[in-house]
Amino acid sequence: MTQANTDPRVVRTRKLIMDSFIELSSKKEFKDITIKDITTEALINRATYYHFKDIYDLLEKVLSEVLSINIDWKILEDNKLNEECMIHIFQAITNFQVSLSTRCHRGYEDTIARIIRDQLEIIFYKLLLKQNKREEDETHKLTAVVLSWGMYGASLEWRRNSKIPPEEFIRPAIPKILSGI
Amino acid sequence: MTQANTDPRVVRTRKLIMDSFIELSSKKEFKDITIKDITTEALINRATYYHFKDIYDLLEKVLSEVLSINIDWKILEDNKLNEECMIHIFQAITNFQVSLSTRCHRGYEDTIARIIRDQLEIIFYKLLLKQNKREEDETHKLTAVVLSWGMYGASLEWRRNSKIPPEEFIRPAIPKILSGI
DNA sequence: ATGGATTTGTCGTTTATCCAACACATACAA
């Protein structure tokens, strides 16, 4: 999915860095996390950090990874862009919200939201391509933008207000999306 | 406690190997575990295994480490060789028995027993030294041998027959040991 | 016992990580 580098040393180091970042971000806000913190926590040398360009690059890779882990790609492969598929994606987003305590990173909510929306956009775009090859490519891209914003926004709404499970929360809206309002 | 090498690469690799061995030994018997199995499980290159001389060397280091983890060294430092201390050591042995499924390694029970007794001997010897400096050194060594065999044997007895907690099991014997029969 | 398959121990080479050190940037208190 991500890199072509299969040297186990690289794989291990990248994982150590990402795991340490996730661990640290459950303890303090993003603005208080330094690269030194991360490498110290990971028990690696600071000079080895530069698998990632900087801390924003790391944030991006981590968030994408965490979202990706919450998605069962088999479900997306086996389905068209149907109800089951949409619900699964929505659940992945809400799972992501829970597994990373995103609400605590004051001032970076927008950055986090953008990264996740970008990933969602890619996912929706792929699904749309598979679903309907006749349509104009630009139309697919635009639809993916709309869907990613819509689903992500709904997940924020769920987090703010709702005490019902994500599936139950989003289900009423799915027909509107799939068949039109 | 063990070695002086603090290079994080070495520490990580050793841990990967030992953890993989522990993982594997919960799935199959010692005689069926190969070095190749271990390095594959650990995602390291086979040539890197030779932090350990062979698989018996690894077994020894792992068992010692697992026993060591089950011991709260602070308790031993704070106490003479009294009841609390003896009970704690006995619990450490029984915890060890549980955490490593030693009963499954048919044909190697004696090897495992020897390794653990050796460790216990070292522990008892240190405690005896601290307790009474007047005594002849050889006497301490011999006493440590007796105690290590006695406690380990009792742990096997507990594992075979007993359904009561280790502490309860061993307590009646402690006065006999400390004050003489 | 024979032969094929697997594991083991060990190499030489390449590559990633470690480590100390450096200049520079940022922050923050005197």
Added chain:
DNA sequence: TTGTATGTGTTGGATAAACGACAAATCCAT
């Protein structure tokens, strides 16, 4: 402001791990 401390980005040399390869040892079915 100036100084002090801490984080950042980067370097060069040392070292551990990866990798492929090899012969020898071990295992196992026939």
